[in-house]
Amino acid sequence: MTHASAISRSAKRGLKSRVLAPWVFLAPGLIFFTIYVLIPIIRSIWIGFFDWDGLGEMKWIGLANYVELASDESFYVSLKNNLAWLILYLLAIPAGLAIALFLNQTIPGIRIYKSLFFFPFVISQVVVGLVFSWFYAPDFGLLPALIKTLTGANIAILADEHYATYGIIAAGLWPQIAYCMILYLTGLNAINPEQIEAGRMDNAKGLKMLWYIVIPQLGPATFIALVVTVIGSLRSFDLVSIMTSGGPYGSTRVLSYFMYEQALSEYGYRMGYGAAIAVVLFAIMMVFISLFIVRMLSEQRRA
Amino acid sequence: MFPKPIERSAPWVAPLYKVLVPIALFIWLLPLIGVAVTSVRPAGDLAAGNYFGIPSGFAGQENYTAVFRDSPIGHYILNSFKITIPTVIGAVALSCLTGFALAIYRFRANMLLFFVFVAGNFVPFQILMVPVRDFTLHLGLYDTVLGLVLFHTAFQTGFCTLFMRNFIAALPFALIESARVEGVSEWKIFRHIVLPLMRPAIAALAVLIFTFVWNDYFWATVLVQGEHAMPVTAGLYSLNGQWVAAWHLVSAGSIVAALPPVIMFFLMQRHFIAGLTLGATKG
Amino acid sequence: MRMKTALLGLALGVSVSTLAFAGQITINTDASDPAPKKAFEELVADFQKANPDVTVKVNTFDHEGYKGAIRNFLTADAPDVVNWYAGNRMAPFVKAGLFEDVTDLWAKEGLNDQLKSAASSMTIDGKKWGVPYTYYQWGIYYRKDIFAANGITPPKTWDELKAASAKLKAAGVTPFAIGTKALWPTGGWFDYMNLRVNGYEFHMDLTSGKVPYTDPRVKAVFDKWAELVKPGYFLENHAAIDWQDAVPAFVQGKAAMYLMGNFAVAAFKSGGLKDDQIGFLQFPSITAGLPMAEDAPTDTVHIPAKAKNKDDARKFLAFIASAGAQTKMNATLGQLPVNNKAEKPSDVFLDQGFAMLSNAYGLAQFYDRDAPAEMAKAGMEGFQEFMVKPDNQAAILERLEKTRAKVYK
Numbered sequence: 001m002t003h004a005s006a007i008s009r010s011a012k013r014g015l016k017s018r019v020l021a022p023w024v025f026l027a028p029g030l031i032f033f034t035i036y037v038l039i040p041i042i043r044s045i046w047i048g049f050f051d052w053d054g055l056g057e058m059k060w061i062g063l064a065n066y067v068e069l070a071s072d073e074s075f076y077v078s079l080k081n082n083l084a085w086l087i088l089y090l091l092a093i094p095a096g097l098a099i100a101l102f103l104n105q106t107i108p109g110i111r112i113y114k115s116l117f118f119f120p121f122v123i124s125q126v127v128v129g130l131v132f133s134w135f136y137a138p139d140f141g142l143l144p145a146l147i148k149t150l151t152g153a154n155i156a157i158l159a160d161e162h163y164a165t166y167g168i169i170a171a172g173l174w175p176q177i178a179y180c181m182i183l184y185l186t187g188l189n190a191i192n193p194e195q196i197e198a199g200r201m202d203n204a205k206g207l208k209m210l211w212y213i214v215i216p217q218l219g220p221a222t223f224i225a226l227v228v229t230v231i232g233s234l235r236s237f238d239l240v241s242i243m244t245s246g247g248p249y250g251s252t253r254v255l256s257y258f259m260y261e262q263a264l265s266e267y268g269y270r271m272g273y274g275a276a277i278a279v280v281l282f283a284i285m286m287v288f289i290s291l292f293i294v295r296m297l298s299e300q301r302r303a
Numbered sequence: 304m305f306p307k308p309i310e311r312s313a314p315w316v317a318p319l320y321k322v323l324v325p326i327a328l329f330i331w332l333l334p335l336i337g338v339a340v341t342s343v344r345p346a347g348d349l350a351a352g353n354y355f356g357i358p359s360g361f362a363g364q365e366n367y368t369a370v371f372r373d374s375p376i377g378h379y380i381l382n383s384f385k386i387t388i389p390t391v392i393g394a395v396a397l398s399c400l401t402g403f404a405l406a407i408y409r410f411r412a413n414m415l416l417f418f419v420f421v422a423g424n425f426v427p428f429q430i431l432m433v434p435v436r437d438f439t440l441h442l443g444l445y446d447t448v449l450g451l452v453l454f455h456t457a458f459q460t461g462f463c464t465l466f467m468r469n470f471i472a473a474l475p476f477a478l479i480e481s482a483r484v485e486g487v488s489e490w491k492i493f494r495h496i497v498l499p500l501m502r503p504a505i506a507a508l509a510v511l512i513f514t515f516v517w518n519d520y521f522w523a524t525v526l527v528q529g530e531h532a533m534p535v536t537a538g539l540y541s542l543n544g545q546w547v548a549a550w551h552l553v554s555a556g557s558i559v560a561a562l563p564p565v566i567m568f569f570l571m572q573r574h575f576i577a578g579l580t581l582g583a584t585k586g
Numbered sequence: 587m588r589m590k591t592a593l594l595g596l597a598l599g600v601s602v603s604t605l606a607f608a609g610q611i612t613i614n615t616d617a618s619d620p621a622p623k624k625a626f627e628e629l630v631a632d633f634q635k636a637n638p639d640v641t642v643k644v645n646t647f648d649h650e651g652y653k654g655a656i657r658n659f660l661t662a663d664a665p666d667v668v669n670w671y672a673g674n675r676m677a678p679f680v681k682a683g684l685f686e687d688v689t690d691l692w693a694k695e696g697l698n699d700q701l702k703s704a705a706s707s708m709t710i711d712g713k714k715w716g717v718p719y720t721y722y723q724w725g726i727y728y729r730k731d732i733f734a735a736n737g738i739t740p741p742k743t744w745d746e747l748k749a750a751s752a753k754l755k756a757a758g759v760t761p762f763a764i765g766t767k768a769l770w771p772t773g774g775w776f777d778y779m780n781l782r783v784n785g786y787e788f789h790m791d792l793t794s795g796k797v798p799y800t801d802p803r804v805k806a807v808f809d810k811w812a813e814l815v816k817p818g819y820f821l822e823n824h825a826a827i828d829w830q831d832a833v834p835a836f837v838q839g840k841a842a843m844y845l846m847g848n849f850a851v852a853a854f855k856s857g858g859l860k861d862d863q864i865g866f867l868q869f870p871s872i873t874a875g876l877p878m879a880e881d882a883p884t885d886t887v888h889i890p891a892k893a894k895n896k897d898d899a900r901k902f903l904a905f906i907a908s909a910g911a912q913t914k915m916n917a918t919l920g921q922l923p924v925n926n927k928a929e930k931p932s933d934v935f936l937d938q939g940f941a942m943l944s945n946a947y948g949l950a951q952f953y954d955r956d957a958p959a960e961m962a963k964a965g966m967e968g969f970q971e972f973m974v975k976p977d978n979q980a981a982i983l984e985r986l987e988k989t990r991a992k993v994y995k
Contacts, residue, residue, distance in 0.1 A: 018408060021489040025404035026416065029397035029460045036457030037423040040434035047433055054433075054661065056682060068992075073985065102327070105309050105320065113324055115572060117331060122568045124518035126536040127557045130543060134341070134550055135334040138823040142337050142355065159767075159826030159974075174334075179579070186580035188305065196305050214305050221580075231425050238520045242540060247767065248825040249971035259429040264436075264525065266653035266959065269678075271433050278429040289425045293418050300414070445662040528655045528662075529614070529645045541648040 041282070047275040054263075054271045065276035074250055075277070078258040081165050082234065082284075085254060088169045089176060089233035093225045096180025097218075101210075103181075104188045114185060121178040129242030132171035133158065158244050161251035168239050168252060176232055180225045187221030188214075223295070230288050234281065255281040342366055342554035349550060366555040375530050376556055379538030383563070385448045386455070386534050387516045391509050393456035394463050398508070399501060401460065402467025403493050407479060417468060424461030428521050431458075436525055448532050451523065455516050463508055466581060470504040471497060507578030510571040514564045535560040611898045612643045612665035616652035621852050625918035632914070633905050640898045660684045664892035666899040672707040672718055672884040674793070675955035679888075680710045686889035686896060688903060689714045695904050700925045704884050707951065716888035717907045722848040722921040723939030724774055724881040724952075730865040732759060732842045740865060744782075744810070744872040751819045754842050761819040763841035764973075765832035772969035773953030773962070774845055775811070777881050782872035783807045786879035786948035793956035795994030799986040808972060808979050810872060815976045825974055833857055845869070847883065851935050852920055866938050877947035883955060884924065964989040 048065055050058040069075050103114055120128065135142050138156035147155055157167040191214060199213045215222070237256040240246060246253040246261060253261070255277060263274025309317045329336070337355075343363035348356075371377050405417050435454055436445070444450030474497065482492050523537035533541075539560045543553055568575055617626040623646065630642050645665065647655055656668060660679060670676055679685050692698050692714045698705060704718040728740065733750075736757050741747040751761035766772050780789045784803050791797045792804065814820065821832055821841055830853060835841040837857035844850060854864055871878065887906055889899045905911055912923035917931040922940055930936055943949065954962040968982040 017489055019410070022404040022408035022410055022413075025400040025493070029401035029464065030416070032397060032453075032457040033420065033423060033460050035438070036435060036454055037426070037431065037461065038419070040431040040438070041426065043434035044430045044432075053682070054657075101306055103324070104306065107309070107317070107321055107324070110324075113328060115569065116328055118576075119332065119565070119568075120335070122514060122564050123335075123561045124520065124536050124564070126518075126520050126539055127561045130539070130553060130557050131334045131338050134338060134554070136826075138826050140349070140550075142333070145355065154822065156823035156826035159823050161974075182576055183580050186576065191305060209305065224580075227425075234427060237428070241520070241524075242543075245767075247769070247967070247970070248974065249967040256427060256429050260432070260521075260525075263433060264654065264658070266657075266963075269657055274429075275433055278427065278432065281427045282430040285425065285427050286422075289422045292425070293422060296418075296421070297414075440662050446659070528659050529647070531645070541651045 044275045044278050044282075047272055048279045050272040050275075052271040053269045058272070061272070065273050068273065069276055069280070074253055074258060077250060078253045078255045078277075081252060081254045082236075084165055085169055085172070085233040085236050086230065088166070089173065089229050090226075092173050092176040092180045092229050093222065095173070095177045096182075096225065097184045099177065099181045100184035100188060104185060114182075118178045118182050120175040121182070123175065125172075125175070125238035126242055128171055128175060129239045132167070132174075132239075133243050136167055159248050161248055164244055164248060164252045168236075168243050171243065172232070172236060172239050176229060179228060183221045183225050184218060187218045191217050227288075227292050231285070234285055234288075255284075338554045338557060341550055342558050344551050346549070346551055362551070363555075366551050367559070370552055370555045370559060374542050374556070376535065376538060376542065376559060378530065379533055379535040380559070380563070382448060382532055382538075383517055383534040383536070386451050387513055389452045390455040390459065390516045391512045393452065394459035394512050395505055395508050397456065397460045398463030398467045399498065399505070400493075401464045402471050403497055405464065405468040406471035406474075407476075407497075417464075420461045420464040424458075424465060432525055439526055445526065446528050446532055450526050451532070451534075454522060454526065455519070459512050459515065463512065466508055466578070467501070467504060469581065470501065474500055503574065503577065506571065507574040507581075510567055510575045511578045513567055514575075517564050609639050609895075609898060610641045610643065611667060611895050611902060612645065613667040613902070614645045614647065614652075614656070614659060614665040615669045616647050616649045617669065618646050618648045618652075619849075621849070621919055625915045628918060629906065629911060629915050632911065633902060636905065637898075637901060640901065642902075660890050660892070664890035664894075666889065666893040666895050667902050668888050668890055670716065670886055670888050671951065671955045672704060672716075672886050673951035673955045674958060675951065676715060676886070676888070677710060678959065680715050684891050685715045686891050686893065686899075687713045688716060688889060688900070691717070691900055691903055691907075695907060697907050700909065700927055701907060702926065704924045707884060707949075708886065716886045717903045718884045718886045718924040719906050719912055720916055720919055720921045721882050721884040721924055721943075723943055724778070724845070724847050724869075724883075725939070725942070726843050726845050726867045726869060727836075727850060727854065728843045728865045728867060729836070729839060729859075729863060731863050732839055733865070740867045741870050743870050743874075747870045748813060751814065752817070755817065755819060759839065760821050760835065760841040761843055762814070763821050763832040763836040763844040764824045765821070765827035765829045766824045766970045766973060767826060767828050767831075769963070769966040769970055770952075770954050771829050771846075772966050772973060774847075774881060775973075776807070776965070776969050777950055777953050778845065778869040779807045779811050779872070780804075781879045781881075781950065782869060782876065783810055784873070785876045786950070789879070789950060790948075790956070793950075793953065793961075795958075795961070795990055799983045799990055804983060805979075808976075808983070811972070812976045812979070815973055820973060825970055847881075848921060848935055848939055849919075861934060864935075866935050868942050879948035879950060880943055880946045881952055882943050882946070882949045883952045958993055961989060961993045 047058070049060060049062055051061045051064070052058040099117060103110065103117060136144065136157040138144050138154065138159070143157065144155055147153060155163065157163045195213055195217070196209070199209050204213060235256060236254050237260065240252055240254055240257045241260070244252045246257050259274045259277040259281065262270045262277060309320050340358065343361055343366060344358045345360050345362040345365070348359050401420070405413055405420075439445050439450045439454070442450070444453065478496055479492055482496055487496075517534075518536060519534070520536040520540070523534050527533050527537065530538075539556050542556055613630070615626055617623050626644070630644060634640065634642055652669070656670065659665065660668070661684065670679070676685065692701075697717070701708075701718060704721070705714070708714050708716055708718060732754070733740065736753055736759075738750045738753055741750050754761045764771055764775075777789065780792065783806055788797065788803060792799075797804070821835055824832065829846065829850070832841070832844070833850070833853045834857060836844050837854060837859055851864065855861075868878065868880075887903060889896055889903065893899050906915075907925065909923075909925045909927035912925045912928040916923040916928070920931060920933060920936065922930055922936060922943075930940060950956055953965065957965060965986055968986050971978055972982055
């Protein structure tokens, strides 16, 4: 019996356990995740083919839910609003960058300023929604009062179909900008000072420096900001529910709220139809998730 | 450093900046300041149309007492803790394990599983809603704290796994190699070598998940109905229905509901931001 | 390990708390506003006094949220007694087998006689599905002092109503207060416009899906309605506010009339108005000679089919149906008892309401109770849109017709 064979035996044993070990470690989390996330996704897709009120029998109707969806005005209103959310939410990225640049200085107390700027992100969307409902309220809200003193016009933002969706998006942007800001503040911290100095030598200044030297280095922060902003914009349920419940006359619906309304609210219990809406939302989201994963994959390959 | 530090700019820039920052902050937080002021306004001010002026008196004590006395908000807050704390423990514990598995071992399904966790973390809640509600009903956990805890734990495991796996992958692998050579079992490697190094990640995740789950509104409306299991977010919304036109109470309630994550944030700021910005610096 | 025991503990705690003890009933109610809440608390206390062996647990939901919540808890974790509404509004639950048949209770307690006036609205397929305990009138509440100051006498006809509105508007007073954020206040307006233009039978046919929304008679309703909407006779920005938010405008005299249910009187008074400042008038006639029908929503209690303690739940229903309980409860509510042996509270508005309803040609429940839920939602959204943009009338009616075709198939 040599020393070497003892090592190889233990190595073999180690190898064997190393094949099994990851599954043992994974099991609890994976089981939970499968039950509550993976299986429900498949079941939702399945339910989308049924007519079901959540109480009685499920009735197979094939693609009828999707056919109905294609001629449902509310669906297009929701889709259009989702698009508005998506596009306008992206403003959070440059806005967050702007605030980060503004705050990236060293004066006494700047850390507290930064935390306070970040503050809106920590607050629940329910509170953000209530805060902005109050901010927008006609007659006694701060914003209409300001508008009135400036222009004399009396606007009820959340009651006007032209402004309501934008009013909610603005409320959503508030915490989202804070999030992007903190990402960029962290990113700015990690910028290579030598390149900045080199740029200064070359007489690069202001916007030029920002565009050619700083922003490229902020790539990772921008990427994360993009991902969380896109996902956040498509998840816009809370604010719509709290600020307008989809009103006035359904003009602020988004897919996530429309789905809830059809499947579970006071006036609907159409689980199958709701599931079909969820599938559409899921498909849209999958486009972005796939892009995200492709990028992560290429990163992993490089590493 | 970019932009150019103000110390290196013209002499008038620094004082100007020091004035500008608080003004910008004031505008930025204006809606919130408005609510904070409203929450200490006497009810009479609102009736008299004094919405923006200096409050005619300080009614903070009355308003906040009224909120706690006349509404179940204290109970809602307790529920929020009952939901949030077990979820934080559960999700962090599960993801320590999954993150370790995906970061340390090379096996065929590794990448696939990792992406499943990542993708699952981003799916819209609505695609899960009907089946999860159904499943919870069948378990007899509908309208219970446990029903919410189980779901949140499972769902947050996706994000936590992404986080933990990246964190562990960045640890020096040599530590683990040398332990293996010495014949240390895989569990002991996890328990005694890796886990102690994960403390900062655990702290960061704990504060993040605390905030996410505390602030959840959607699942609270889907899986809970009655007062007894309702967390403060959904509770606040239903109180809003009772306090129509009583904005001083709505404001006070909002502040109360927002406070725990805010306190958490200020206590654990470093971890919180480290968690949120993970990956924002390295490509 | 510690987490496991914690979870186990939680699980145990849960299963213990959901166990139903004999002699305990759980009531889910939407009585969250002050007066209903007080009335319900008193009722429960009296019930417990009369039945010391039964303990009652009350879960109070906010009024708007309850309407969504009930579908959930009826299927999931059913309580023993729930609040709901009469008429078509209870039909989906009856059809889905979620409400208990209480015909036996009606027979045993002599309710067929005592609750006679509401018997038909509690009957589906020849069976009784719950017990009504209160109802109230709808109508136009107006500011007597403002009417007097502008030399207006309470209008009895459509032309008089328009003339009064024009006068008020000219005097800088908005004729009608309203808040439509929660949608249902628009239903009251539509009900009355339709009841007065086309009459009770047509209204019932429409809400039960027998008439298309593109029918010229429906168009006629909106044309009349537009005569108030287009000149701006309703509170501006009504889509942004709830009905309670519109009360201050009425109290402060910025608006002079309010089409509402009688429950609004409590809000007017707590806002600072005195009895002699408030007047009540029946919605004026529009089509001459048409018999006048009114909106009079009835609130009810039911036993869910999945209730755990139906025996004690029946005791509770019998109690709330009794003359004594209804007398006391409606005194607190400021509404009318359904039980004809009960005494109605002495109140000037209730007296007028009772007289009006006793002579009514027919009683409608309310648009969102008479029409099925999905139709009601689409309908009231349409009404709200119309009240903001009367020019969209044609498009709105076409959309409603599309919904009607889908809902009543």
